[in-house]
């Protein structure tokens with residue numbers, strides 16, 4: 393039988409994978425134009441708990457509502473488990489409380505999309521601000537779930553006595569979040585104003601008369617390249633200064649995720665963002681975010697600043 397600590401951590405990782413699936417389905421709701429599948433009703437769907445003779449759009453939206461509600465219930469289960477299994481002040485307790493907070497915000501943001509009708513062909517500025525915030529919350533939720541899983545394995549990241557490292561690490565996390573948020577703007581532009589050829593798409597990007605969402609699209613690849621450079625720099629720096637097996641593995645995984653993501657981004661532009669590629673790009677964004685979070689958390693492991701083990705560069709053979 394697995395020791396309970398490992399079982400908790402495994403549960404948290406399965407939850408993480410499940411959240412990624414819910415996120416991808418949420419993107420499919422946008423891509424397939426099913427956001428209004430339940431009308432502007434929430435939490436009911438078209439005024440009913442179980443809608444009669446639902447359309448494909450209604451089913452698509454309903455599946456998203458049911459699976460995201462289940463993710464909330466799973467997070468509550470993780471929280472109860474963390475409070476029963478770990479002592480006061482343990483990171484797994486903190487992480488699961490944060491996961492609950494961010495899943496509640498996620499649910500409210502999702503409900504807001506429906507109630508304020510920020511779906512389908514809605515071109516309002518409110519939607520253009522709302523979707524990136526929704527994505528940022530989603531990424532933070534994934535981040536705190538990964539933190540919970542990791543602390544459940546008894547890896548304790550700390551910000552104390554780390555010098556300028558938290559700042560460098562925080563910069564990497566923030567940049568990745570901003571890239572994701574600008575991606576949500578690009579995705580909305582592609583959904584509302586689908587391009588018919590690569591040439592007209594590129595011309596529109598630099599056309600002062602084009603809708604603002606189209607003009608903003610160029611921000612995303614620009615930020616993506618800048619963040620890729622910074623993250624590679626961070627990976628090299630952390631691998632040198634915090635040379636543990638975990639830091640090395642996660643930095644390599646991050647380089648791979650960045651390379652794949654840039655290739656998928658270029659393919660997205662070249663192929664005019666077909667639905668399946670948008671899903672692949674979002675999946676890679678989640679994986680890239682996971683690699684960044686794991687790299688940063690492992691680099692901040694408390695054992696690397698413990699006087700007993702020595703300062704930066706100490707070898708910690710966990711994982």
Ligand code: HEM
Pocket residue numbers: 419527568571572573574575576577578579580582612613616617620650653654656657658660661665669670671673674677680
């Ligand atoms: C390297 C880091 C990158 C990250 C983390 C990232 C992340 C994202 C995210 C989160 C979305 C929104 C997905 C959605 O809401 O469905 C997106 C959309 C998009 N990205 Fe990126 N991206 C990156 C690089 C790039 C690059 C280099 C390009 C172009 C050369 C690009 C082109 C696009 C396009 C065209 C969209 C809109 C279509 C879609 O949703 O897939 N991305 N990106």
